[in-house]
Amino acid sequence: MVTYTKRDIVRTVADKMDVPLNQAEPWVDSVIDALRSKMLAADPTCRIELRDFGVFEVKETKAKPKARNPKTNEVIYVPAHRKTHFKPSKRLKKFLKIPLSEVKKGK
Known part of the structure; x- marks a missing residue:
């Protein structure tokens, strides 16, 4: 990579x-x-749109009162928080959908 x-x-x-x-x-x-x-500065969410590149978003997540720690199997509480998300533009999506076999041939 x-x-x-x-x-x-x-x-x-x-x-x-x-x-x-x-x-x-x-x-x-x-x-x-x-x-x-x-x-x-997102209060509590925001959206930043860059044409022909994609959209950055700050999103809220819900609280999870019964989440599980996979290592110890213990039930834990995860509070609501915010996370970032990126959604690529149509142009990027189109490029990313090209099969890897075709991409490697072009090199």
Whole structure:
């Protein structure tokens, strides 16, 4: 599995915009900070829609009064909380539905 870091994204933006890395880094940081601050400010839910990429959502979960710890089999209470969810755009979904055999042939 390939893991991409923020530094890889900065490199991609710098190459695409034809600017040095130290100039592209604040742009990427600003976008990530803006997304983070919107999600942290979710009261209690929010939806961030980026066309042709997808939707980030902060959703509420219900409390689970009778959840089970699989390790000890103990019944525990899990309080209501929030979680993040990402739903890819139609364009990404279409790409992700391509069978792996076809993707590997293209390499």
